[in-house]
Amino acid sequence: MTEYKGNPVSEGIAVGKVYLYQPYVPEAVEGEIPEAEVPQVIARYEAMLEGAKKELEAIRRRLEEAGDGDKAKIFTAHQDILFDVAMDEEIRDKISYDLLTPEWAVHRVYEKFMKMLGKAKDPLIRERVADLRDVKNRLLRVAAGVPEKNLAALAEPVVVVAHDLLPSDTATLDRKNVLAIVTEVGGATSHSAIIARSYEIPALLGVPGVTEKLSHGQEAAVDALEGVLIADPSPEQKAEFSARREAFLARRAQEKKFLAVEPRMADGTVVPVHLNVGSASDQELAAEKYTDGVGLFRTEFVYMGREQLPTEEEQYEIYKKVLAAFGDRPVTLRTLDIGGDKKLPCMELPVEENPFLGNRALRLCFSMPEVFLTQLRAALRASVHGNLWIMFPMVGSLDDIRRAKEYLEKAKAQLEERGIPYSPDVKVGIMVEIPSIALVADLAAKEVDFASIGTNDLTQYSIAVDRMNPALGEYYQNYHPALFRLIGYVVSSFAKEGKPVSVCGEMGGDPLAAAVLVGLGMSKLSMGAASVARIKKLLSGLTMEKAKELAARACALPTSSQVEEYLKTELSPLL
Amino acid sequence: MYSKRTVIKNQTGLHARPASEFIALASKFSSRITIKKLSEDEDANAKSIVMLLALGLPMGEEVEIVAKGEDEVEAVDSLIALIDSKFGED
Structure with a gap:
């Protein structure tokens, strides 16, 4: 049994198996192409755009059909980014004139614009950096031919443990199967925290190195009232957490009646x-x-x-x-x-x-x-x-x-x-x-x-x-x-x-x-x-x-x- | 070339939904369109959401929209009208 402390940003208690969520993080490597191949490479870049667009449209449609228009808008915004004229032009230039591979061109241009938005005075604009990173990862993953891994369909109720959750992760979250969210980074006002509260999912953020300390399938007890996670809880601890979870849920349900x-x-x-x-x-x-x-x-x-x-x-x-x-x-x-x-x-x-x-x-x-x-x-x-x-x-x-x-x-x-x-x-x-x-x-x-x-x-x-x-x-x-x-x-x-x-x-x-x-x-x-x-x-x-x-x-x-x-x-x- | 000035009047400023609506409308025209932030003498491609966000146009900012091309007059007039409509806020 090991205990970890974190920042309880969304109240609740949960006991369950750890679902270690480590999405594919593409790493673009520097690379050049022969000048003669420029037309084929441009075609490859366009295929990346097309693949990413198909995924985004599928997610948006699914969310709209589920009546979740607000979340669907996130993916409309991602399509706007994907086809942004300024970034698109720069990526094409980098391929055609600097002879960069499409992955490296995408990486360079997205990083540049992320840095630019990161300097904005308005915090709401700075938050859009996460959306750009999300779209960039999607493009590079499509280029690598790796299928999307997300939290949209979980086989059983789990405690999701991740470094951080991106907007596309939380928007497609399989809510009924997420017992709790635990991340390495983030505070009370982070994207993950806001989503967790609106879904009433217990969340413990800012637990350093938690993705390395916990393993997939390991049992964990999360107390997002006190800000504690216990790995491999004893049967007594599990029973205690379960009882407190019931009491917490009963209290919350009862309080709601009074709202x-x-x-x-x-x-x-x-x-x-x-x-x-x-x-x-x-x-x-x-x-x-x-x-x-x-x-x-x-x-x-x-x-x-x-x-x-x-x-x-x-x-x-x-x-x-x-x-x-x-x-x-x-x-x-x-x-x-x-x-x-x-x-x-x-x-x-x-x-x-x-x-x-x-x-x-x-x-x-x-x-x-x-x-x-x-x-x-x-x-x-x-x-x-x-x-x-x-x-x-x-x-x-x-x-x-x-x-x-x-x-x-x-x-x-x-x-x-x-x-x-x-x-x-x-x-x-x-x-x-x-x-x-x-x-x-x-x-x-x-x-x-x-x-x-x-x-x-x-x-x-x-x-x-x-x-x-x-x-x-x-x-x-x-x-x-x-x-x-x-x-x-x-x-x-x-x-x-x-x-x-x-x-x-x-x-x-x-x-x-x-x-x-x-x-x-x-x-x-x-x-x-x-x-x-x-x-x-x-x-x-x-x-x-x-x-x-x-x-x-x-x-x-x-x-x-x-x-x-x-x-x-x-x-x-x-x- | 054709241009006009106005002041951002909606509370959100030109980001989030208003920014998306703005570039969606700008993209319908063939003219090259830029939006200029007069307080800092900086401009951005009016069809690029990312540039628009990076420029940062909160409520109260004076802007100039400049277009060059076949449909320049219509482009500028309709984008100015969109800003002046406060994007349906309040």
């Missing part, structure tokens, strides 16, 4: 469940169907991976998309929260000694008025398409609130000057993540319309622990009673003014903490799409009376571990 239900507690109290949005992709916004609004729209992605700052127009289009998707449900847009450890290529920010206590978020926006005003104008313009709530991050004092509101008024005035409309009903609120603002919540509540607790930062600022420092893991205490007391004070202060408080940090999606937060009087919970079903399930089994009891106790117990222990005992029947 679309109204977030109603056992006594009838409704606690709206909102969505945290971080990319505004269509896939992310699809969760609109079962959430009551956006509790946190992180706008940082608009600024990421680019050399120039996004224009007002660009931002407006993105904000409009999210607002329109949610209609009259609130969308809480957090203004730019960058600086310190988070860097952007489109802004030159100095290195700071103490980035978390530095010039970040709202403070940074105050020092760059044009950047801030551009974002505020874009958001205000988008407000006519939905129900906009604007939220300022890293607020430490009433001065910050007043100053931020002045900027908002200025942005409004600038739009009025240009005769551009915005909604008169835009709500203005703050993130509560600095203890100083939490302690004057009674005063803050008089000057804003709402607050949202950013539990991750509030925790690290309250207990003075850098959450990125692995040496401090034990000190970063999620259930520290001080936090619940602090949050309780914010909620009751805002309640006195009749104003709502929500929570949008990781605590909101953690069932143990969420139960306490509801008991403290939180008006709504906001979380990533993956936590929605779990939290709705919890709410359905909890009464407000019970939640209040849990909250009182969580504030009274002396230590974080005792709070956690208590909540686990009390809530285990509901999880």
Whole structure:
């Protein structure tokens, strides 16, 4: 029995035989041809194109017949690449004038264009390099007369182990027979990870050298919750994994039933469940169907991976998309929260000694008025398409609130000057993540319309622990009673003014903490799409009376571990 | 030779599906067609998907389409119209 660690990017557990997937990797060797043979060699190149085209069309047809239009498009795109005029012309020139063999010409030209795309600023374009490599391999394999090896027809359920999976591998994947995917490379945002999650196949990526360490047919137990693979598990381990797999699948199936239900507690109290949005992709916004609004729209992605700052127009289009998707449900847009450890290529920010206590978020926006005003104008313009709530991050004092509101008024005035409309009903609120603002919540509540607790930062600022420092893991205490007391004070202060408080940090999606937060009087919970079903399930089994009891106790117990222990005992029947 | 300018208005910019549609339309014409990114004074063969991607044309970029050949006017006008249609986005 040997244990390997990896990055669990798609949850699940599986036990089965290893299917070592090592597709034919063609190696083009340098070679030249006699000048007299050029016409025959060109004909050979054309035969390669024809062979590759036939394969691509067959795959595309099969996917279309199976009703998988999205995957079919990948292969349409591969045909576009195969017959790309610029590459085709260069390959023909290399054969005709440089007298290269067709394989070597294909290799040289594809490598050149892959390098070119690899330099693109846009990550979406850089990802196309994988498609070019895929087409190149197909051409060279066809030239070698080797039949296609893929994962489209597996004889039995297996754990697929590979160096990496290419788009054509995952698109044709025989889903019902893939128990788990294990690869040597790739992280949470890689192509394999995204596909694994969308198919709900457990996946463990980034296991170094795994294709050499495991052999075809060997037994493996994969835990893609904890990030562990056990080769040759003992009968006891196999039984344990199987039992945990059943429990995991049962839990997932049960949670799914709760996805679309109204977030109603056992006594009838409704606690709206909102969505945290971080990319505004269509896939992310699809969760609109079962959430009551956006509790946190992180706008940082608009600024990421680019050399120039996004224009007002660009931002407006993105904000409009999210607002329109949610209609009259609130969308809480957090203004730019960058600086310190988070860097952007489109802004030159100095290195700071103490980035978390530095010039970040709202403070940074105050020092760059044009950047801030551009974002505020874009958001205000988008407000006519939905129900906009604007939220300022890293607020430490009433001065910050007043100053931020002045900027908002200025942005409004600038739009009025240009005769551009915005909604008169835009709500203005703050993130509560600095203890100083939490302690004057009674005063803050008089000057804003709402607050949202950013539990991750509030925790690290309250207990003075850098959450990125692995040496401090034990000190970063999620259930520290001080936090619940602090949050309780914010909620009751805002309640006195009749104003709502929500929570949008990781605590909101953690069932143990969420139960306490509801008991403290939180008006709504906001979380990533993956936590929605779990939290709705919890709410359905909890009464407000019970939640209040849990909250009182969580504030009274002396230590974080005792709070956690208590909540686990009390809530285990509901999880 | 015939040319016209416009600005990329769709959110995705000229890649993914819009890029495929663009080269598919460009390939219908016999003229030699190039698309020029005015901010960097670089151009690409408008019939090559790979060149188009490498050029990188996000939303907001000003471009010039230049064609030379029998159907140059029709080619430029229809490609400009396609960009201005925002490729059916929103």
